[in-house]
Amino acid sequence: MLIAITVIFAILPFAGDNPLSKAGLQQTMAVAFLFGALALTYDLLFGFTGLLSFGHALYFASGMYVTAILINDFNVHFLLAIVGAIFFTSLLAALTGGAALRTSGITFAMVTLAFGQAGHVVVARDFGGFTNGDDGLPVNPDRLPDFFIGVVNTKYLYLLALGVLVFIYFAAWWITESSAGRVFAALRDNEQRVSVLGLNPNRFKLLSFVLSAAMAALIGATMLIVSGSGSPRYAAADITIALLLMVILGGPITRWGAVLGGILYSVLSTRLNFISEGTALNSLPRFIGGPLAEPAFTLGLIFILIVMFAPGGISGAYYRARFKYLNKGK
Amino acid sequence: MSTFLLILVTGVGLGALYFLVASGLSLIYGLMGVLNFAHGSFLTIGAFSGLWISTKVFPNPTTWTFLASMLAGGIVAGLFALLMEQLVINRLYNRHIDQALVTVGVSLVVTALLGGWFGFDARFLPTPLWFMKAVTIGDAIIPIDRFIYIAVAAILLIAMLSILRFTRIGLIIRAGVENRSMVSALGINVRLAFSTVFFIGGFAAGVGGVLISVFSYGVSPLMGGSWLIYGFIVVVVGGMGSIAGSAIAAMLIGITNQFANYYVTGLGDFVVVIILAAVLLTKPTGLLGKVSH
Numbered sequence: 001m002l003i004a005i006t007v008i009f010a011i012l013p014f015a016g017d018n019p020l021s022k023a024g025l026q027q028t029m030a031v032a033f034l035f036g037a038l039a040l041t042y043d044l045l046f047g048f049t050g051l052l053s054f055g056h057a058l059y060f061a062s063g064m065y066v067t068a069i070l071i072n073d074f075n076v077h078f079l080l081a082i083v084g085a086i087f088f089t090s091l092l093a094a095l096t097g098g099a100a101l102r103t104s105g106i107t108f109a110m111v112t113l114a115f116g117q118a119g120h121v122v123v124a125r126d127f128g129g130f131t132n133g134d135d136g137l138p139v140n141p142d143r144l145p146d147f148f149i150g151v152v153n154t155k156y157l158y159l160l161a162l163g164v165l166v167f168i169y170f171a172a173w174w175i176t177e178s179s180a181g182r183v184f185a186a187l188r189d190n191e192q193r194v195s196v197l198g199l200n201p202n203r204f205k206l207l208s209f210v211l212s213a214a215m216a217a218l219i220g221a222t223m224l225i226v227s228g229s230g231s232p233r234y235a236a237a238d239i240t241i242a243l244l245l246m247v248i249l250g251g252p253i254t255r256w257g258a259v260l261g262g263i264l265y266s267v268l269s270t271r272l273n274f275i276s277e278g279t280a281l282n283s284l285p286r287f288i289g290g291p292l293a294e295p296a297f298t299l300g301l302i303f304i305l306i307v308m309f310a311p312g313g314i315s316g317a318y319y320r321a322r323f324k325y326l327n328k329g330k
Numbered sequence: 331m332s333t334f335l336l337i338l339v340t341g342v343g344l345g346a347l348y349f350l351v352a353s354g355l356s357l358i359y360g361l362m363g364v365l366n367f368a369h370g371s372f373l374t375i376g377a378f379s380g381l382w383i384s385t386k387v388f389p390n391p392t393t394w395t396f397l398a399s400m401l402a403g404g405i406v407a408g409l410f411a412l413l414m415e416q417l418v419i420n421r422l423y424n425r426h427i428d429q430a431l432v433t434v435g436v437s438l439v440v441t442a443l444l445g446g447w448f449g450f451d452a453r454f455l456p457t458p459l460w461f462m463k464a465v466t467i468g469d470a471i472i473p474i475d476r477f478i479y480i481a482v483a484a485i486l487l488i489a490m491l492s493i494l495r496f497t498r499i500g501l502i503i504r505a506g507v508e509n510r511s512m513v514s515a516l517g518i519n520v521r522l523a524f525s526t527v528f529f530i531g532g533f534a535a536g537v538g539g540v541l542i543s544v545f546s547y548g549v550s551p552l553m554g555g556s557w558l559i560y561g562f563i564v565v566v567v568g569g570m571g572s573i574a575g576s577a578i579a580a581m582l583i584g585i586t587n588q589f590a591n592y593y594v595t596g597l598g599d600f601v602v603v604i605i606l607a608a609v610l611l612t613k614p615t616g617l618l619g620k621v622s623h
Binding site: 052099102103106107109110111113114115117118121122125127237238241244245248291292293294295296297299300301303304307308311 | 447562
């Protein structure tokens with residue numbers, strides 16, 4: 001089923017005249033695929049391992065900026081630059097994660113938030129003169145392959161993003177189904193039991209932290225190519241909070257839930273603007289129409305309702321419905 | 331020397347503003363274990379209420395109308411906090427992660443709602459003319475608004491400490507911060523303490539919102555978010571659940587921020603984060619932390 005959907009999405013841009021054959025929607029979808037993948041890496045931490053981190057954006061932005069800096073300033077081939085960025089980010093995650101994991105629970109969330117903010121400050125204030133501050137850092141287009149440049153070629157960016165999403169999906173599958181992945185789940189459910197069984201909880205938490213950071217770095221590097229430049233807003237805490245919303249919206253611990261949540265959130269937050277520019281909302285009084293024109297209003301409301309009344313999000317609701325259906329005869 | 335004094339007073343003034351945001355956060359987390367991401371919304375709502383009083387109700391700003399703005403900001407934000415506690419937080423009893431998540435949703439909705447109604451551009455909040463003046467201490471010229479922040483925060487600090495120390499509900503709150511299950515097991519109604527803490531926290535944040543609008547020259551729906559992060563940092567450094575800890579941490583962070591920014595623009599934010607990491611790694615409960623949950 002998932003494979004069929006992926007194949008359809010991969011073919012659509014090339015199959016004659018349909019909404020996805022237009023560059024605008026391809027760009028939107030490429031970004032959405034990447035956020036779907038990023039939400040999955042966050043789910044690996046939050047859903048599968050039970051680590052509430054508020055600094056995940058740091059590793060995403062690190063992948064993005066290190067790639068850009070290696071390409072622009074050091075003239076490195078873009079594939080090598082991506083590998084370098086993943087390597088650097090893994091090191092960064094091992095250091096920051098190692099320090100943060102000396103605490104747990106809400107304190108862990110706060111320490112990661114602090115590291116994330118520090119990263120945002122470094123990028124936005126341009127310490128060291130590498131990141132170009134608030135203006136964002138465009139990647140030099142001459143150093144990227146021709147088929148990733150220009151509006152005509154947006155379909156290749158779209159395919160690239162879809163490919164990265166599929167890769168991350170299988171990587172996350174492999175990790176969560178591996179024996180280490182089972183320890184992650186055990187840590188979430190009962191950490192004391194894990195240590196009684198003779199395993200070092202912190203070592204596995206750090207592994208989960210570094211793996212998800214490394215994947216986030218790959219997605220960050222891809223986002224750099226798709227959007228053409230790095231921007232400090234990708235390093236802000238807002239991104240991590242958005243990831244949390246995506247995972248809750250789609251439902252944690254199901255893999256496809258996080259991906260779906262990420263794609264939906266990303267598409268809705270860009271497209272709700274367009275919908276609201278239609279006539280329907282303009283005829284409403286500003287008292288109601290104004291807030292409805294803000295995607296965050298609708299998304300925030302949906303989010304509150306899901307947390308209060310439908311924990312488990314979309315995938316949770318799906319599995320509950322399927323469970324009911326399968327047990328109907330009994 | 332004059333520069334030193336100016337930076338010091340500005341730092342303490344900034345710390346006073348941090349304290350107004352952080353004190354409620356700290357009490358709410360200390361008593362209920364709720365990490366309140368909607369606290370920034372309390373601040374923003376307070377600022378908009380103050381703006382309404384200062385522009386629509388009393389168009390000619392005087393000292394009294396400004397006091398009215400602060401009071402209105404505090405009360406409206408406090409009532410909103412109470413409403414949120416009753417409608418949303420109460421229903422998720424003891425589901426701490428969900429409570430935190432739902433406050434994230436509330437903050438998104440409030441920001442979008444205010445943005446939809448009033449736009450995202452900063453609006454100027456009129457103040458009495460004497461706010462713009464400066465006083466001379468020795469050879470240092472210090473803008474007078476700093477002293478207003480400090481005075482208001484000091485009054486609220488004393489008020490909060492008195493409530494906690496001398497009233498029955500304050501006693502319940504203090505006991506609840508140390509061991510909530512024991513307090514409920516003794517048959518004491520903790521729910522009332524929850525509501526009180528939310529109202530007090532909302533009130534302080536609302537008053538803080540009006541003052542922050544003066545400090546940062548405007549009211550905008552986005553102001554809550556950036557101050558919330560500082561609020562968190564202050565709470566964690568000071569220790570969850572401790573008002574005095576918040577006050578000390580707010581001063582420490584405000585002053586360090588100003589001095590660091592004086593030497594390298596933008597370094598302040600970075601140094602604050604380093605302080606946070608250092609405190610947490612050496613003393614995970616914060617300077618005066620009491621809560622262990």
